[in-house]
Amino acid sequence: MVDKIRSLYNYLVEKAPEMTKDWRSFQVVKAGSDYSADAPPERARKVEEQNTKYFRTVAKSLLQTEEEMKETIANWTKQTSADRVKSRTSLVEVQRNLSIFRKVYWMHIKRFAETANLDITTKDIFHWQEVIDYTLDYVMESFTENFMDILLSRLSAQSILIKELSTPVIPLSSEVGLLPIVGDIDTERAKFIMESTLQQSVKLGITHLIIDLSGVIMVDTMVAHQIFKVISSLKLIGIQSTLLGIRPEVAQTAIQLGIDFKEITTENSLGKVFRKLNI
Known part of the structure; x- marks a missing residue:
C-alpha cells in the first residue's frame, strides 16, 4: 500500500496545475469574490497559485501523521484566511469553493485509479478517501476558525473606536x-x-x-x-x-x-x- 500511496502523492503533486485549471473552469461571475470568473488578473493569478499549493498541501497529508497534517494545514489557512477577509470574500463562498475543490480532487484520483499500472483495490480507495476527506474537513475547520478570529478582532477594534468617539473629553x-x-x-x-x-x-x-x-x-x-x-x-x-x-x-x-x-x-x-x- 505504501508504494501506491507514494504513487498517488506524486501524481497529485504533478497534476496540481491542471487541477487548478479544472477548478477555475467551475467558477462563475460572483461580485466581490476572489473566486469570481471575472476577478482581476493579478488577484486571479494569486488565487490560482494558492490553489495549486493547496492541492499539493492536501496531497501531502497522504504521507503525514494526523498531527503533521494539522500543523501544515493550520499554517496554510492562517495566510489564506487573512487574504479572503482582506478581499471581503464571504465564508459561504469559501465553503462553495471547498466543495468544488473536493470534486476536482476526486475526479483526478479517479483518473489515477483508472490509468495507473497498479493493483488498486477497494481498500486502497477507502483509505485514500478517509485521509483526503478528513484533511479537507480540517481545512474548513481551521480556515473558519482563523477567518472568524480575524473578523471578530476587527469588530472589537471598531467597537472600541466607536466607544472612544462617543465619549470624547x-x-x-x-x-x-x-x-x-x-x-x-x-x-x-x-x-x-x-x-x-x-x-x-x-x-x-x-x-x-x-x-x-x-x-x-x-x-x-x-x-x-x-x-x-x-x-x-x-x-x-x-x-x-x-x-x-x-x-x-x-x-x-x-x-x-x-x-x-x-x-x-x-x-x-x-x-x-x-x-x-x-x-
Missing part, C-alpha cells in the same frame, strides 16, 4: 474639559466611560470637567451610580466636576427613584458654567 481651555454623553448607558458602556474619562482627563491635564447629560434620555439607579463613580474618581485625582443638562423628565425620574444629586454641582446651561469658571 473636549478641551475648552487649558484647565477645563467637556464630556458630552449621548444615548443610552448600559453596564459595559458605563465602565468604558469611567476608564476613558479618567485617562483622557489626566492626559489633557484639566482641573475641571463638565459632564453634559442633555443627550441622555434615561437615568436609572445604575446610570446614576456610574456617574457618581466617575465624579468621585475624578475628585480623587484632583479634578472637579459639574453636571450639565439634566432633562426635566430625567430629573423627575431621579426623584422618583430616590437618586440624590445634592452633593454634586449641577447647572442648566453651559453659559452659566463658563461664567462661573471664568472661561
Whole structure:
C-alpha cells in the first residue's frame, strides 16, 4: 500500500496545475469574490497559485501523521484566511469553493485509479478517501476558525473606536474639559466611560470637567451610580466636576427613584458654567 500511496502523492503533486485549471473552469461571475470568473488578473493569478499549493498541501497529508497534517494545514489557512477577509470574500463562498475543490480532487484520483499500472483495490480507495476527506474537513475547520478570529478582532477594534468617539473629553481651555454623553448607558458602556474619562482627563491635564447629560434620555439607579463613580474618581485625582443638562423628565425620574444629586454641582446651561469658571 505504501508504494501506491507514494504513487498517488506524486501524481497529485504533478497534476496540481491542471487541477487548478479544472477548478477555475467551475467558477462563475460572483461580485466581490476572489473566486469570481471575472476577478482581476493579478488577484486571479494569486488565487490560482494558492490553489495549486493547496492541492499539493492536501496531497501531502497522504504521507503525514494526523498531527503533521494539522500543523501544515493550520499554517496554510492562517495566510489564506487573512487574504479572503482582506478581499471581503464571504465564508459561504469559501465553503462553495471547498466543495468544488473536493470534486476536482476526486475526479483526478479517479483518473489515477483508472490509468495507473497498479493493483488498486477497494481498500486502497477507502483509505485514500478517509485521509483526503478528513484533511479537507480540517481545512474548513481551521480556515473558519482563523477567518472568524480575524473578523471578530476587527469588530472589537471598531467597537472600541466607536466607544472612544462617543465619549470624547473636549478641551475648552487649558484647565477645563467637556464630556458630552449621548444615548443610552448600559453596564459595559458605563465602565468604558469611567476608564476613558479618567485617562483622557489626566492626559489633557484639566482641573475641571463638565459632564453634559442633555443627550441622555434615561437615568436609572445604575446610570446614576456610574456617574457618581466617575465624579468621585475624578475628585480623587484632583479634578472637579459639574453636571450639565439634566432633562426635566430625567430629573423627575431621579426623584422618583430616590437618586440624590445634592452633593454634586449641577447647572442648566453651559453659559452659566463658563461664567462661573471664568472661561
